[in-house]
Amino acid sequence: MLSLCFVVLPYHVIFCPTYRHRVLRPPLDTRLKELIREKQNASGYTVLGMNVIPDYVHLLLDANLHIGIKIVGQIKGSTTHRLQTTFPWLKQRLPLLRTRSHCIASVGAVTLEVVQQYIETQKGV
Numbered sequence: 001m002l003s004l005c006f007v008v009l010p011y012h013v014i015f016c017p018t019y020r021h022r023v024l025r026p027p028l029d030t031r032l033k034e035l036i037r038e039k040q041n042a043s044g045y046t047v048l049g050m051n052v053i054p055d056y057v058h059l060l061l062d063a064n065l066h067i068g069i070k071i072v073g074q075i076k077g078s079t080t081h082r083l084q085t086t087f088p089w090l091k092q093r094l095p096l097l098r099t100r101s102h103c104i105a106s107v108g109a110v111t112l113e114v115v116q117q118y119i120e121t122q123k124g125v
Contacts, residue, residue: 008064009063009108010106010115011062017055017094022055023090036075037050039078043075048061049116058119072104
């Protein structure tokens, strides 16, 4: 009999708005953070770290290996829709808040603390 193994891994996720427009500024950045945290219970991931910079987003997520890659699409899709509903000007200025591309890497070659520190220091770059 086969048993299913649900391995939970930390993932470093990076994505940006279309054409890297610098739209993720207050109050939009604050609302995006709230939406990502709200979605974590329903989607099966835990936010370990997050930094929203005007032209991209860094996330450190703890997620099941089976759903790790799907989570990025879910986060980007649901947050885009809800942000455009909350901020109608966003839809007129930028029809697609997010690009189809993203970077997702499991954290393992370095310690979790190193990745968390990297994400926190990106705001100053």
